[in-house]
Amino acid sequence: MHPHISRRAFLKLCGGTAAYLGLSQAWVPRIALALEQAAKRPPVVWLSLMACSGCLESFAKSVNPSTAEILLGIISLNYQETIMAAAGKDAEANLQATIEEGGYIVIAEGAVATGIPEALMIAGKTSIDYTREATSNAAAVVAIGTCATYGGVQAMKPNPTGAKGVSDALGIETVNIPGCPPNPDTIVSTIVHYLLFGKLPELDGKGRPTFAFSQKVHDNCERRAHFDSGQYVEEFGSEEEAKGYCLYKMGCKGPETHSPCPLTLWNSKQNWCVGSGNPCIGCMEPEFWDKFAGFYERLPDVPVPGFVGVKTSADYIGSTLVTATVAGVGIHAIASAASGRMKGKPESEEGSED
Amino acid sequence: MSDRIAVKQRHWVYIMLHWLIGGMIIVLAVTGFYIHKPFFTLGSETDPVMVMSWIRWTHFICAAILIESVLIRLEMAFFSHFDADWRDIGPSRKSLKALPEALSYFLFLRKDHRYWRKANPVMAVFVFPLMLLFYAIAILTGFALFEGTFFWELTNTNSLFSWVYDVFGGQQGVRTWHYYLIWVFACLALIHVYFALLRTLSERDRTFRSILNGWRLVPRKHAPIRGASGRKKRGK
Numbered sequence: 001m002h003p004h005i006s007r008r009a010f011l012k013l014c015g016g017t018a019a020y021l022g023l024s025q026a027w028v029p030r031i032a033l034a035l036e037q038a039a040k041r042p043p044v045v046w047l048s049l050m051a052c053s054g055c056l057e058s059f060a061k062s063v064n065p066s067t068a069e070i071l072l073g074i075i076s077l078n079y080q081e082t083i084m085a086a087a088g089k090d091a092e093a094n095l096q097a098t099i100e101e102g103g104y105i106v107i108a109e110g111a112v113a114t115g116i117p118e119a120l121m122i123a124g125k126t127s128i129d130y131t132r133e134a135t136s137n138a139a140a141v142v143a144i145g146t147c148a149t150y151g152g153v154q155a156m157k158p159n160p161t162g163a164k165g166v167s168d169a170l171g172i173e174t175v176n177i178p179g180c181p182p183n184p185d186t187i188v189s190t191i192v193h194y195l196l197f198g199k200l201p202e203l204d205g206k207g208r209p210t211f212a213f214s215q216k217v218h219d220n221c222e223r224r225a226h227f228d229s230g231q232y233v234e235e236f237g238s239e240e241e242a243k244g245y246c247l248y249k250m251g252c253k254g255p256e257t258h259s260p261c262p263l264t265l266w267n268s269k270q271n272w273c274v275g276s277g278n279p280c281i282g283c284m285e286p287e288f289w290d291k292f293a294g295f296y297e298r299l300p301d302v303p304v305p306g307f308v309g310v311k312t313s314a315d316y317i318g319s320t321l322v323t324a325t326v327a328g329v330g331i332h333a334i335a336s337a338a339s340g341r342m343k344g345k346p347e348s349e350e351g352s353e354d
Numbered sequence: 355m356s357d358r359i360a361v362k363q364r365h366w367v368y369i370m371l372h373w374l375i376g377g378m379i380i381v382l383a384v385t386g387f388y389i390h391k392p393f394f395t396l397g398s399e400t401d402p403v404m405v406m407s408w409i410r411w412t413h414f415i416c417a418a419i420l421i422e423s424v425l426i427r428l429e430m431a432f433f434s435h436f437d438a439d440w441r442d443i444g445p446s447r448k449s450l451k452a453l454p455e456a457l458s459y460f461l462f463l464r465k466d467h468r469y470w471r472k473a474n475p476v477m478a479v480f481v482f483p484l485m486l487l488f489y490a491i492a493i494l495t496g497f498a499l500f501e502g503t504f505f506w507e508l509t510n511t512n513s514l515f516s517w518v519y520d521v522f523g524g525q526q527g528v529r530t531w532h533y534y535l536i537w538v539f540a541c542l543a544l545i546h547v548y549f550a551l552l553r554t555l556s557e558r559d560r561t562f563r564s565i566l567n568g569w570r571l572v573p574r575k576h577a578p579i580r581g582a583s584g585r586k587k588r589g590k
């Protein structure tokens with residue numbers, strides 16, 4: 001255990017982790033034991049690829065006790081560009097030694113540049129080569145953040161650098177913990193799960209741990225009762241927003257987003273996006289940057305079916321379709337009337353009703 | 355003697371199914387639009403009515419009724435003992451043969467057309483199959499959304515409808531397509547009603563009334579040989 005963490009804080013973390021992983025509190029001592037006795041702290045290599053370092057920021061700062069401290073106690077962080085002591089050749093030598101030894105965990109942050117490989121060069125290597133080498137001997141690869149999982153904001157169309165998630169770019173299996181930024185609790189819990197059971201947690205079809213990503217924001221949202229009662233915020237800064245009305249009409253993508261945000265919260269568990277009155281923008285869903293933007297409308301900026309590259313709102317496409325049909329039918333009706341067709345044939349009165 | 359006689363062309367089951375399907379589409383479109391854009395609210399702030407919940411509940415129930423009705427109507431179109439009419443209302447050799455003439459009639463290239471037993475060939479060849487296609491899209495995307503809402507396992511690969519999300523472009527894509535259906539069905543319904551109105555006015559054959567009571571004026575030589583029940587079938 002890291003000397004700077006109190007026993008109390010440490011057990012609190014273990015308790016929180018047990019709850020998050022869906023284990024009973026009876027597991028807490030075992031988690032504590034597993035963390036303390038991990039005979040050899042698993043070495044971790046943290047790759048910083050095309051990213052904004054927000055993931056590290058979120059990871060290092062947001063929980064109390066701080067995740068960075070915990071991780072220094074639980075794992076052996078052998079390589080992390082921002083916070084490692086070594087630099088230059090020493091750092092790369094560290095990395096090489098870890099790779100050769102094997103059995104390490106890779107935490108990848110940021111996208112891999114596949115279209116313009118030179119867009120990201122690390123230690124003289126392209127991000128593809130660098131990532132392939134660093135993951136070659138790894139026990140597990142955990143991609144954290146929407147960039148490392150699905151490409152992230154720089155993968156927005158037309159995606160000039162060919163930014164891709166680690167799994168897509170290298171064709172390997174990764175644990176995906178998306179989010180812009182990802183939630184530190186989810187990352188820590190995944191690692192603890194690995195230490196405790198010797199294997200990765202159950203993953204869904206998109207590589208996400210199901211303990212965190214099997215429910216949607218909307219399923220656990222504190223504003224959900226207002227959604228069901230038809231009480232919606234119509235304007236930012238309004239009284240309704242402060243009262244906690246639902247943000248659905250402000251474009252909230254909570255119903256579309258698999259994420260544990262309402263349960264884990266952010267900023268040392270103080271608040272979260274929807275709690276603060278901002279609609280969820282779906283930052284944990286694949287391609288949210290293309291599919292969910294503009295973020296403050298319900299179904300905005302959708303591609304027009306049949307017209308590549310043209311985008312408009314779903315409402316506009318729909319109403320245009322109906323207007324065109326009305327116009328077509330109207331013109332035909334006028335033509336039919338003009339041709340005298342509408343006057344019709346004389347109606348027969350004879351019926352056979354046997 | 356008149357050249358036309360009234361014939362009971364539609365069985366009451368078909369009339370009922372027609373209005374069930376039409377009615378459900380209207381209810382689904384309105385409730386669907388509310389789910390897209392909640393445009394009213396009920397009750398007071400402290401004692402609200404659960405409008406969204408009830409609207410969604412209605413939407414799901416009506417969707418179930420619509421699916422049942424469409425399936426029954428399809429089944430009857432092919433296998434009914436008294437009026438298996440898929441040749442009249444779907445693409446068939448019969449409706450395809452009548453199509454060029456119908457098209458030139460609707461484009462004012464000719465003055466008259468042969469007798470159509472039920473829907474006109476344009477409806478049969480284009481509009482009804484399109485409706486079926488959009489029913490299929492509605493049902494698939496609808497079930498995918500439903501499953502995603504009520505059964506959290508959707509993210510798992512073994513879920514029944516997760517592939518729908520891949521086909522329609524993810525969470526937002528499925529919602530967008532499901533929403534387009536309101537407008538698509540509005541267009542198709544408009545065309546359908548217009549054709550019926552046109553026929554009623556230009557043929558004066560009581561087409562509008564026939565979808566209520568089943569009776570329509572039919573040229574004598576196309577009427578069933580005996581009786582007006584429509585039960586005894588003539589050769590096509």
Ligand code: SF4
Binds near residue numbers: 218227246
């Ligand atoms: S604020 Fe968003 S996530 Fe919360 S209930 Fe409303 S729509 Fe759902």
Ligand code: SF4
Binds near residue numbers: 180283284
């Ligand atoms: S609430 Fe939505 S936008 Fe906010 S962090 Fe969670 S998934 Fe991202």
